[in-house]
Amino acid sequence: MRRSSAQGVLYGQAVANVAGIANSDLECMDILYLEGRVAAGRLAEVTGLTTGAITGVVDRLEKAGLVRRERDETDRRKVFIAVVPETAMKIGQLYVPMQQAMEKVFSNYSDEELRLLLRFANEGYKSILAATTTLKGLIDTPPEKRPALKLKLTKRPRQT
Amino acid sequence: MRRSSAQGVLYGQAVANVAGIANSDLECMDILYLEGRVAAGRLAEVTGLTTGAITGVVDRLEKAGLVRRERDETDRRKVFIAVVPETAMKIGQLYVPMQQAMEKVFSNYSDEELRLLLRFANEGYKSILAATTTLKGLIDTPPEKRPALKLKLTKRPRQT
DNA sequence: CTAAATATCTTAGTGACTAAGATATATATC
DNA sequence: GATATATATCTTAGTCACTAAGATATTTAG
Incomplete structure (x- = not known):
């Protein structure tokens, strides 16, 4: 993604x-x-x-x-x-090439599957919007008051 | 999307x-x-x-x-x-807020549904990549040779 | 060994951006 | 009704990332 x-x-x-x-x-x-x-x-x-x-x-x-x-x-x-x-x-x-390409992809999905994708797109949007607000909140929060982000699921670098 | x-x-x-x-x-x-x-x-x-x-x-x-x-x-x-x-x-x-938000969204989907989302993400990526190449190709094509993009599915502006 | 190709860096100049303040209009208070 | 404060956009000066073109260093080809 x-x-x-x-x-x-x-x-x-x-x-x-x-x-x-x-x-x-x-x-x-x-x-x-x-x-x-x-x-x-x-x-x-x-x-x-x-x-x-x-x-x-x-x-x-x-x-x-x-x-x-x-x-x-x-x-x-x-x-x-x-x-x-x-x-x-x-x-x-200028968006036609992308629209056509995506339409072609979509054509391989059933109506039910498309509904799932739509649902996810909506939920994902709201979720990212909220996360953006959260992140921006950190900026305005004085450093000593920030919740010290524990890196829980950041299995970051160390790749090939 | x-x-x-x-x-x-x-x-x-x-x-x-x-x-x-x-x-x-x-x-x-x-x-x-x-x-x-x-x-x-x-x-x-x-x-x-x-x-x-x-x-x-x-x-x-x-x-x-x-x-x-x-x-x-x-x-x-x-x-x-x-x-x-x-x-x-x-x-x-700094990506933790987003990751957590998305994880929460994902948690509401079954394994099968997640597989569908993954499949779509992959296909979508390839598709957009190809469309990018197509679009960039238009730049290098002399204007008179461009395929005159018919606006087929561009039901553009004219909203409220 | 020279010429051409490749990979990065350097330099000068441009353009979109921010911060702070200017302007114009609207709303609130007395 | 006059003054103060708030709101919405614009202006200005200065900054910083970007491009274009060429410089440098190294590799490959003839």
Whole structure:
């Protein structure tokens, strides 16, 4: 799973590369696709970048015609970012090789098996999300108060 | 799956953050863990970074005491990078929250179900790897010769 | 023995990032 | 209704990892 996850990252890098946009830019496009029209600050939250960095991301994406800034009329401090479907589609096309490859893999599984994979994907997501929060919690915890992570199941290095 | 994959990336970022090393540095540590002692050039290949960038990565990791440079005695141009288990272990500990979270998820699956997940992980990895190659192939293909990716299953944007 | 190939390192320059503060708008308090 | 505080984004200066191109060291081929 780590291997395939890592390979997924590399695929994303290749997409960004071909599209001629930065890695974080693509990540934001992905979030915009998943969540729809979101506020700039939300992008910062989700990506872990500062709001300043997001300004740059959105500037580049807007210049590339991939997104549009839209001011919220009820709260004029907010800036919503919305994808421009016509141009964003071109990015979507770069995922076709992966989608086709995965579709081929999926075609070898029964409906019941697919349901299992889906269930696992959901549970795994929630689980990793929670673990991320836990880990980040350690940063804000003063060192002497950290639970001294016993390495229990880390049968780490020492390989060939 | 995209969601959990993205979250996995964020977990990695958090780890790198806590460990005080760059993202690519952590990625290389991961490869070193998976592949063992590897040549510097191999790291460049797998990560997609230039050899120059890898020199920097290894410099930083070596300074942090996480890896050691070892010259190959039979081919003295090569530099092998090897993790230093004692210090690398500290990085490994940062994965404990995720490992525990995932273990908890796995504990709800039968052996047969786990075998299915394993099979899928392997097939998925190979599939994504192949798709990456395909995509990268498009870069080197002169634009007019590209197979004009028909967007078949890209029911992209247009969400709420 | 020379030329070409391979593996890593070096250097100069670029670009995305952070931290801190600026700006603009909204909400709360008196 | 005026002032203070909070919120959301942008700006600026500076940092750091990255690339491209070439330097160095070693190996292989002719």
